[in-house]
Amino acid sequence: MATRFPLPQPDQPAENTMPDPMNDPVLNAYRKSIDNIDAALIHMLAERFRITQAVGQYKAKTAMPPADPGREKRQVQRLRKLAEEADLDPEFSEKFIRFVIDEVIRHHKKARSG
Amino acid sequence: MATRFPLPQPDQPAENTMPDPMNDPVLNAYRKSIDNIDAALIHMLAERFRITQAVGQYKAKTAMPPADPGREKRQVQRLRKLAEEADLDPEFSEKFIRFVIDEVIRHHKKARSG
Numbered sequence: 585m586a587t588r589f590p591l592p593q594p595d596q597p598a599e600n601t602m603p604d605p606m607n608d609p610v611l612n613a614y615r616k617s618i619d620n621i622d623a624a625l626i627h628m629l630a631e632r633f634r635i636t637q638a639v640g641q642y643k644a645k646t647a648m649p650p651a652d653p654g655r656e657k658r659q660v661q662r663l664r665k666l667a668e669e670a671d672l673d674p675e676f677s678e679k680f681i682r683f684v685i686d687e688v689i690r691h692h693k694k695a696r697s698g
Numbered sequence: 699m700a701t702r703f704p705l706p707q708p709d710q711p712a713e714n715t716m717p718d719p720m721n722d723p724v725l726n727a728y729r730k731s732i733d734n735i736d737a738a739l740i741h742m743l744a745e746r747f748r749i750t751q752a753v754g755q756y757k758a759k760t761a762m763p764p765a766d767p768g769r770e771k772r773q774v775q776r777l778r779k780l781a782e783e784a785d786l787d788p789e790f791s792e793k794f795i796r797f798v799i800d801e802v803i804r805h806h807k808k809a810r811s812g
Contacts, residue, residue, distance in 0.1 A: 621749070625746070628735055630784035632735045636732065648719055666740045667740055672747060680743065687793075
């Protein structure tokens with residue numbers, strides 16, 4: 585059966601119509617990459633918390649303080665440098681690592697009091 | 699030359715002394731793993747922002763709104779599920795993805811007004 589009207593191109597968004605984010609093939613391709621990266625990030629964070637959980641137990645056992653401001657400062661500086669090299673906003677990298685460290689310290693304090 | 703006093707074991711923390719986080723081989727080994735994971739996280743985030751930057755330009759060009767609450771809800775649900783499977787606190791995974799999405803939307807709005 586011949587098709588009477590031209591079908592929309594599957595690899596191009598339809599023109600002259602209201603954009604529909606759910607059915608836009610360009611946007612969907614970007615979102616697939618973002619979803620893959622997010623899955624990797626979640627698994628890296630899971631592994632990071634496995635290690636910091638072990639650190640928390642070790643620090644509690646050896647009576648080391650949960651937080652280590654000198655170590656945190658070195659981590660922030662190192663990650664800002666890595667971020668710059670990777671064209672990521674260093675301010676964001678600092679906000680990110682502080683966000684993660686705050687969660688870790690919350691866990692360490694909970695492990696100590698629990 | 700014979701060593702007169704027993705040297706500290708390199709793979710065990712010294713006992714009966716004040717713990718020194720800088721010179722503790724157990725803690726240093728954990729920290730090396732954490733530093734490797736953090737470098738991976740920073741590079742994954744850099745790649746994620748490269749993609750969302752392209753998404754921002756594409757959305758501005760096609761007059762799509764910077765935020766997409768339906769997509770965000772699906773992302774949060776998916777990552778909570780992945781987090782549970784990886785033994786990561788789902789609440790933390792939700793806080794994390796919202797933290798990243800907020801930064802992305804801030805970038806999209808800036809790209810649109812700039």
